[in-house]
Amino acid sequence: MFQIRFHGRGGQGVVTAAEMLSVAAFDEGRFAQAFPSFGSERTGAPVVSFCRIDSRPIRSREPVLKPDALIIQDVTLIHQVDVFAGLSSEGYVLINTSKSVDELGLGDFLGTFHRERLLTCPATELALEHLGRPLPNAVLLGGFAALTSQVTLESIALAIGQRFSGTTAERNVVAATAAYQLVVRAEEELERAATN
Amino acid sequence: MLQQIEGSRAVAETVARCRPEVVCAYPISPQTHIIEAIGAMVKAGELTPCEFINVESEFAAMSVSIGASAAGARAYTATASQGLLFMMEAVYNAAGLGLPIVMTLANRAIGAPINIWNDHSDAMAARDAGWIQLFAETNQEAADLHVLAFRLAEELSVPVMVCMDGFILTHAVEGIDVPEQGDVDAFLPRYEPRQVLDPAHPISIGAMVGPEAFTEVRYLSHLRQLDALELIPALAAKFALAFGRPSGGLVHSYRTDDATTVVVAMGSVLGTIKDAVDQRRALGDRVGVVGITTFRPFPFEEVRRALSGAHRVVVIEKAFSVGYGGVLAADVASATHDMSLTLHSVVAGLGGRAITQHSIESILDDAAAARLPSVTFLDLDRDIVNSERARIGERRRSGPSAENVLSDLGSVASRIG
Numbered sequence: 001m002f003q004i005r006f007h008g009r010g011g012q013g014v015v016t017a018a019e020m021l022s023v024a025a026f027d028e029g030r031f032a033q034a035f036p037s038f039g040s041e042r043t044g045a046p047v048v049s050f051c052r053i054d055s056r057p058i059r060s061r062e063p064v065l066k067p068d069a070l071i072i073q074d075v076t077l078i079h080q081v082d083v084f085a086g087l088s089s090e091g092y093v094l095i096n097t098s099k100s101v102d103e104l105g106l107g108d109f110l111g112t113f114h115r116e117r118l119l120t121c122p123a124t125e126l127a128l129e130h131l132g133r134p135l136p137n138a139v140l141l142g143g144f145a146a147l148t149s150q151v152t153l154e155s156i157a158l159a160i161g162q163r164f165s166g167t168t169a170e171r172n173v174v175a176a177t178a179a180y181q182l183v184v185r186a187e188e189e190l191e192r193a194a195t196n
Numbered sequence: 197m198l199q200q201i202e203g204s205r206a207v208a209e210t211v212a213r214c215r216p217e218v219v220c221a222y223p224i225s226p227q228t229h230i231i232e233a234i235g236a237m238v239k240a241g242e243l244t245p246c247e248f249i250n251v252e253s254e255f256a257a258m259s260v261s262i263g264a265s266a267a268g269a270r271a272y273t274a275t276a277s278q279g280l281l282f283m284m285e286a287v288y289n290a291a292g293l294g295l296p297i298v299m300t301l302a303n304r305a306i307g308a309p310i311n312i313w314n315d316h317s318d319a320m321a322a323r324d325a326g327w328i329q330l331f332a333e334t335n336q337e338a339a340d341l342h343v344l345a346f347r348l349a350e351e352l353s354v355p356v357m358v359c360m361d362g363f364i365l366t367h368a369v370e371g372i373d374v375p376e377q378g379d380v381d382a383f384l385p386r387y388e389p390r391q392v393l394d395p396a397h398p399i400s401i402g403a404m405v406g407p408e409a410f411t412e413v414r415y416l417s418h419l420r421q422l423d424a425l426e427l428i429p430a431l432a433a434k435f436a437l438a439f440g441r442p443s444g445g446l447v448h449s450y451r452t453d454d455a456t457t458v459v460v461a462m463g464s465v466l467g468t469i470k471d472a473v474d475q476r477r478a479l480g481d482r483v484g485v486v487g488i489t490t491f492r493p494f495p496f497e498e499v500r501r502a503l504s505g506a507h508r509v510v511v512i513e514k515a516f517s518v519g520y521g522g523v524l525a526a527d528v529a530s531a532t533h534d535m536s537l538t539l540h541s542v543v544a545g546l547g548g549r550a551i552t553q554h555s556i557e558s559i560l561d562d563a564a565a566a567r568l569p570s571v572t573f574l575d576l577d578r579d580i581v582n583s584e585r586a587r588i589g590e591r592r593r594s595g596p597s598a599e600n601v602l603s604d605l606g607s608v609a610s611r612i613g
């Protein structure tokens with residue numbers, strides 16, 4: 001089983017992101033479950049959602065306490081919410097920011113993880129460029145596909161197409177593809193730095 | 197066709213395929229998505245003939261459902277929590293009149309303190325109302341149970357409540373095979389009311405009944421519920437044949453064959469419990485699970501049979517009777533009163549508190565070590581409780597407990613789950 005936890009703020013499409021990822025995994029013939037951790041949501045309040053992907057039926061209904069991957073849609077949450085709680089040292093992290101991981105001030109914390117599995121992606125900037133709105137959720141799924149290889153970019157694009165229609169879907173796919181390419185490039189750079 | 201969709205969406209589509217003629221509901225979390233979807237289908241002409249009636253309250257929603265059902269229409273509604281309490285007088289009337297209304301209950305806690313999250317307090321509040329109460333373990337079952345519910349309700353002329361965990365199921369997106377229209381049509385015959393208000397053949401429904409016959413009319417309701425204990429397994433068998441998957445029934449056992457410890461529960465928590473049981477089985481523990489699908493009427497015989505090999509029974513339930521203890525545990529105790537077993541009541545998941553596999557396994561450890569009390573509140577924060585108890589002891593005007601506890605707890609925005 002591969003478990004993903006999404007952190008973001010009300011209005012950023014945190015719940016929709018988990019749903020779309022589950023649809024992408026489902027379209028690839030796997031079992032998937034997505035659900036929100038609902039509070040009395042308000043725009044801007046911290047929101048958490050969850051997604052599980054497995055090759056067999058998923059029975060658990062507990063929240064994702066030990067995620068294999070984190071998608072952090074709002075970087076300001078890393079100093080407000082215990083977003084890294086339960087993340088294994090083998091885990092993946094994708095943070096929505098135009099800064100680099102080193103610039104985030106996470107310090108020694110990073111040492112316990114695989115460096116190449118902690119990446120940032122300027123999803124809000126990509127969303128503004130392609131959608132004209134600061135909605136990073138679908139964009140980050142493109143980055144997630146590149147980072148974890150849990151689903152393909154094609155499946156993400158299909159899932160976006162099932163959730164949105166017309167130009168909204170098309171532009172989200174373009175932005176998600178751009179995020180995918182940025183993450184692939186970032187991974188290549190890290191690999192080059194490691195071999196040098 | 198298997199689709200990756202939200203539980204509420206699947207229930208709405210399934211209810212639509214049951215061809216209700218009147219849907220009247222008032223929105224309340226976490227039921228809202230079901231009603232919104234059905235409303236949209238009626239407006240778009242996808243569900244026809246059907247009238248979606250907007251009303252000002254849950255009391256009106258059930259009252260309109262009663263009127264519609266008495267006039268011979270297949271009637272459906274849905275609610276949760278305070279909404280159910282607000283309609284309660286009419287809920288009892290629907291059952292007392294023997295009208296086969298089907299209602300989804302998106303299980304949610306009852307205030308005060310106000311809480312929108314999941315537990316089974318609302319279903320328990322309606323336990324004695326005379327409705328058949330079915331509990332869904334998964335969203336597939338939540339969808340399927342509605343097809344079974346209409347058939348069951350109409351064959352017996354008894355209202356049926358389909359209970360599904362709020363948020364945990366209603367808002368979860370997973371693979372669900374929404375029953376096909378043709379299959380539903382073949383399984384669910386046209387509604388032939390046992391009693392109907394028809395201007396051509398005038399009758400009255402809802403007579404005042406005095407001491408001379410009230411007991412008999414009530415006893416007839418009891419007999420109809422007992423008939424359901426026969427009909428529910430028969431319909432579940434027919435459903436499995438027609439749809440190619442099991443759904444419904446009275447109770448379901450999982451890995452209980454040689455189990456000495458058996459966990460009993462209802463609803464979606466059964467999935468997490470099964471994961472915990474598999475984990476313990478791998479370590480050699482002889483543990484199993486019994487899921488109660490039909491809570492009212494209570495299947496005494498089936499529960500006895502399912503627990504016949506157990507030495508220890510742990511009932512995990514999402515509600516309790518204040519000043520008493522677990523409600524389901526009391527029923528299980530009653531069913532097994534002459535059996536030699538130790539029964540534990542574990543109250544869990546109140547107001548949306550997550551029930552984790554880790555906590556379930558801790559309970560199983562405590563039970564195995566004979567250190568589990570007869571009534572336990574899972575993951576109870578004793579420090580918080582003690583601090584408020586001390587405050588109450590110290591001064592007269594100690595203030596409201598809910599606010600005091602929140603103040604002791606501090607910010608919870610940083611917590612997960």
